[in-house]
Amino acid sequence: MDLSQLEQCSLKGRLSYRQAFAGLKRAAEVKEAEAWFRAHEGHLQECFGEMYQGAATNWVMICVSLEWTEQLLHILAKAPVPPNLVRYVKDSDHLKPMIQRARMELRFKNFDGSSS
Numbered sequence: 001m002d003l004s005q006l007e008q009c010s011l012k013g014r015l016s017y018r019q020a021f022a023g024l025k026r027a028a029e030v031k032e033a034e035a036w037f038r039a040h041e042g043h044l045q046e047c048f049g050e051m052y053q054g055a056a057t058n059w060v061m062i063c064v065s066l067e068w069t070e071q072l073l074h075i076l077a078k079a080p081v082p083p084n085l086v087r088y089v090k091d092s093d094h095l096k097p098m099i100q101r102a103r104m105e106l107r108f109k110n111f112d113g114s115s116s
């Protein structure tokens with residue numbers, strides 16, 4: 001690809017050589033990341049289960065879930081995890097309506113600025 005072909009792809013029109021080089025470098029990084037995710041897709045699916053959705057993965061939600069788990073482990077410390085808690089967390093379908101209500105409540109409070 002030469003500079004004139006890169007300029008045709010640019011939304012700004014003319015590119016300097018520095019901009020073209022930076023763009024090509026960034027494109028190579030993206031391709032490298034894509035290849036890494038393809039090569040590790042099986043492991044990512046194993047680690048994150050149904051939360052892993054390839055390019056559509058919600059990494060923020062995964063990080064929040066990991067932080068929640070870390071906090072729970074800290075709270076429990078060395079105590080055994082209660083079996084009812086394990087069942088409750090594993091079967092999250094019953095949690096979805098409660099989570100949705102909590103999200104709506106938070107949106108409402110953020111929208112109108114009230115705290116009650």
